[in-house]
Amino acid sequence: MVNSTPTLDDLRNRLVDEIVAKCPLPAPIEQAMRIVRRDLHLPGLAPADAYTNRAVTIKDNPNGPLALSCASVPSTVAMMLAQLDPQPGDHILEIGAGTGYNAALLAELGGPDGQITTIDIDPGVTLHARQALNRTGYEHVRVMERDGLEGVPEHAPYTRMIATVGLWDVPVTWWQQLADGGRLVLPLRWRGQTRSVALTRHGDTLVSDDMELCGFVPIIGQHGERTTELANGTVRLHHDQDQPVDPDQLAAFLSTPLTELWSQARVGNEETFDGIWLRAATSDDTVCRIEVTKQAMEDGVRHPAIPGRSPALVSGDSLAFLIAERDNADLERPSRLGAAGYGPDAIPLARNLIAYITDWSTDRAAVPHMTIHPASTPDSELPKGHVIDKADSRTVLSYSETNV
Template sequence: MTMPDDTAANPDNLRRGMLDELWALKALHTHAVAQAFAAVPRHLFAPEATPEQAYAANKSVVTKRGPDGAALSSVSAPAIQAAMLEQADLRPGMRVLEIGSGGYNAALIAEIVGPTGYVVSVDIDGDVVERARRLLTEAGYPAVRVVHGDAEHPIADEERFDRIIVTVGAWDLPPAWREQLVEGGRIVVPLLMRGTTRTVALDEVEGILVDRDHQRAGFVAMQGLGAHEETFLSLVEGEQVGLRIDGPADTNPVALADALLGGRTEAWSGVEVGGTEPFDDLDLFLATRPGRFGLLQALKPAVDAKLVSGWAQWGAPTRYSDTGFAYRVTRRVPDTDRAEFGVFAHGPDAAQLADQVVADIRTWDREHRHSEHRAHITVYPAAIPDEALPSGFVMDRRHTRVVVTWSTSADHAEHTTATRG
């Protein structure tokens, strides 16, 4: 009789497998971060999940939900945590502030900065704070200070930090974060920009926060004073299809609903992408073009009924007007593993909207597709006047002005007037 082999489910084996996967995903780049993942027992910080679930490289573990079922707190996927820790460029002896607690990420930070370093983790939710304190102590990291409070305010009784790592989706960066950062320090933050999120590594340079790297990610939204409400314009009864926009409603959802049911216009760009080739920057480029922008979102029944493309299940970049909208889709190129970018558009101005999005796709392909021509994200204080900003797309927030510029092969030889979102 053969007994079942449980060695594969052993946490140590699962942790080694997670490490191999993180290297394969290119989420890991340095041995310092890899050693932290090898040392910290992730399953102890995710008792809600099985060890197999806890060590899945691309899976987060929800640890608290609200009355509506929405996730309020989670242990982020290892791949995202690894990428952000690499972005942070942590060194032994550093002082690090983590905004948004869970315990595991703070333990990873503590491993990297070592016994001469110092880690503070703050969270607005008392339940999350107590949980993080308990799990950190049980896992052997009692030196991490876990604080209950709103990170919109400075942490009391603390000196400045070399690094601030934000683990919740932030629409704005409050002054407290800059006040707590050393000169030349770095903030790594999941920054929300017109419905899209990028983890951005921002270095402090003479009072300005300058992008050193950014990567696509998704996070639980900020709570407290820093919370930001998006608007969901329902286009189908039961909210099966809707347009999610950044800020208050600025169009009539009834007109857009009529447009959705009134037929579809298709336009194709001729721009193709390989089966595994990322195109994150295309969606960010579409989000930072002038004009009204949102994400078309749909539940599976609406996709199955062919009301909208399957891309709407993940949030399709959408340009809209008072009477119509056009969103980015793809179609398979026959006999290849490639896909072509195109647009589905609805409404009386469908053709015009579709042409605009197709033109933007072609511009991205021609001028910005390669990594050296990516977006650059810079965060200025809100008081900076227009004339002091670089050319680019400006997003005004309560505390800051976020500017997204796109380099080209002309290396900014020609500057354009800043546009505001």
């Protein structure tokens, strides 16, 4: 009788096969994922669960809904490694040790001449990572308890740096530790969204060449994002500190008539439309994230396209946000996209959002060019594009070629 129970190798290879079927990986990354045992980095978890394409919390947050640390979704791990493009002999710093699994993959990719340092601010997380790396044969990986915003200057410069926590800004210390020509991959947050951005340092400029949707636990110590609660906390706006979102001005937004405008753009059941957000956030400082709870929708607030995270435009006492409605007029793309607005300026804001939907629809795979510069860079030295200023950096975004 043949034993049909899958082995650990079977489970691991099935997971990698699933990831590669959706998005082919560079051969070295695919091979590393077939070698490194994720189950040994998640002790106590059933092997079948360890080799499922999902995140696993390893440390809960007693003060909030988001975990303090988790094992990232394997397909996201693979995507970010492909962005980083590690080479044999690379000197790599990882910010956010997690379970140590990503550091083990980096060790495989860096080879015997590579140097891998992984850090975390939480001593329990670093202990977990250290023990897991020892179990899996990667004792040479350096694990340190450090504030990720400070990096590890004593082992710099690094040819590659990767963050596995959400960053609102690029810390000055990272500029100092990344070698010229070095590569940085980080989940960067702006205007309510997070993208895994791949950047190469050219002197005092970081230049992007890839940008992918992602979601990560935010790093401890950066406070550039704000949450404004409306309608007794049942509606929340998540925005950057430079955006003047005033809860007093918006307090009566639900007492104004609802405005709905519809675009000609349609989407299929499995088709992502997060590019609309990216398109809007590249040029418009009114863009943020709206979160509408079930209670708010029961109270009559219009259902956003995705209740927990949809792009919204907010100006003064008015707002507009993305909506979707299924009408089956097109079986391949059964849902149409539009904008819902409230307040005196609901119509112009909704029209702006419709324009972003339309622009996105003409080239749904397009991503903007991004350059990041030190905060001290004068306007005259910035390329053309939309500028977003933060504490340590100035980001320039554009869909034109002038940013290259």
